[in-house]
Amino acid sequence: MNEPILRIEGLAKRFGGLEALGGVSLRVERGDFRAIIGPNGAGKSTFFNTLTGLLRPDAGRVIFEGTDVTGEPPHLLARRGVGRTFQITSVFHDLSALQNVQVSLLAHARRSWSVWPKATPLHVERARQMLDLVGLSASADRAAGALSHGDQKRLELAIALAGEPRLLLLDEPTAGMAAQERLESIRLVHRVARELGVSCVFTEHDMAVVFAVATHITVMHQGKVLAEGTPAEVRARREVQQVYLGAAA
C-alpha cells in the first residue's frame, strides 16, 4: 500500500572518466508534482535519460509501482504507464494536430499493428477531447509543424497524456519560452495532471516556474542529490542557496 509510484535507488552512470550520476535516490509519491532542479551539468538530463530507458545505468534500480523496470526499453515503459516529453519539442511535424494524438491513442489501444481498417476515423472523439484539454481544439486540422512553439509543447503534452500514463516525466517543459509563457505553460501541465490524476516529475531552470507549482523539489549538483523537500524546506537550505539559488536569493 505504501509503495510510491516511483522509487529510484542509487542510480549511477559514468561517461568515460566523468561521473554523470553518482548514485541518485528518489521517491515520488502518487499525486506529487516533483521538480528536479540544478545548474547546467548537474546531471538532470542524464538522470532523465537513464530513468526512461534511453541510457542503461551502471548501477542502481528504477522501480515503478513496485516493479523493477531498470533498463527497460522506452516502448515497454510507455506501455506500463510512464509517459514523457522532450526538452526539444517532439511532435509529428507533417501530421495534423489531431492525427498526432490519434497515433498515440492507437498505440495505447494496441492497434498500431492493425493493417486493414482506415486509420483516419479511429479515436477521433477522444483525440478531440485531448486537444480540448490542452486548449488546441481550434488547431486540430493544422499540420503540427506549422504550430507555434508553445502550441507544439501543448500538443506534445496531449500526445503523452493520450497514453493515459500514471507517471509523466517532463524534460524542461518550458524550454525556449518567454517568462510569462512559461508560467502559463507549467500551470497548464499542473492543472491537466491534477485533473487526470497523473503524477509528474519535471526538470526546470526557472525558479519562478518551480515554486509556482512543485509539491516537492529535488536539487541536483554534480550528479548527486544535494537537497530535497517541499519548496519551503528547499528554499531554506543554505547549501542550495549557495550552489543554485545564489543569484536569485
Place this chain on the structure above:
Amino acid sequence: MTRLVPAAVLLLGLPFALSDFWLFIAIEVLAFALYAVSFNVLLGYGGMLSFGHAAFFGVGGYAAAILLKRAGLPPMLAFALVPVVALVVSALVALLIGFFSVQRSGIYFAMLTFAFQMLLYTIALKATGITGGDDGMTGLKPPGVLGRPFYYYYYALAIVVPALYVLYRLVSSPFGFTLRALRANPRRVQYIGVNVRAHQLAAFVVSGAFAGLAGGLFALSTGNVFPGWLNWTASATPIVMAVLGGVHTFLGPAVGAAVYVVLEVLISGKTEYWPLAMGVIIVVLVLLMPEGLSGFRRKPA
C-alpha cells in the same frame, strides 16, 4: 470513385489499342509500378531510404526462374506458384536483411541494404549451377496463351492491381499511420509505446515481398533474369521512379515508373546516348517539380 471508372476502362482496354511491342512495355510499366510503390512504402511513408531494393526484385525474378526451370514441376503448376513463391521468398530474404538493417538509420541503413544486395549479386554470379552465373537464366515462358502479351498483360493486371490495393490499405491503416509518425519522429513514437524496430522491420518485409512479386512478374514477361538485376545500379531505378513521380502520394511512384519506362523506350530507340538524355530530363523534372509529377496533389491523406 468517379475517377476509378475511366482508369479501369483505360487499363482494361489497353490491349485492344496497343501493338504487341507496346503491350510488352505496358507489362513492364505494371511490374515497375508495383516495384516503385512498394519501395516507396519504405521511403515515402517510413522515411527509410533502402539502397538495396533491387535485392528483392532480383530475388523475386530468380525465384520465378528457378521454380520454372529447376524445380521439375509441371509447367502449369510451376507458373501458378510463381506469385506466391516470389512473394514468400522475397519476404524471407527481406526479413533477414531487414533484421540487421533496421538496427541503424539514415545513411547507415542505406549502406547495410546496399551491402546485402551486393552479397546476393555475388551469389547470383557465382552459384552457376543454380542461377546460370554470368549468363543468367533465359527462355522462361508462361504456359499456353499466357505467353502472348495480350493475355499476359491481363494476368499482370490481375496481380498488380490487387497488390497495389493491399499496399494502399496498409499505408492508410493504423500501421501506416504509425509508420508516418515514425518517419517524422522515431524517438517520440517509442515513448507512446511502439516498438520502433519491429515496426520498421515489418514495413521492410512487406516492401521487399511486393518488390519480389514485381520481379517475378517481370521475369516471366521478358523471359530472362540476369545478375545485373541484383547489381547496385539496379537499386537506383525505384529511387528515381519514386522521386520522379512523387514520394508523398501513394500512386506517385507508379506514375514515375510509367514515365521512366516509356521515356527510356522512346529515347533509347533514337540515340545510344539515351542515359544522358534521361539524366537531363530527370534533372529538369526534379528541379521544376520537387514534389514529383504527382506533387500538385500534395501529401498523402
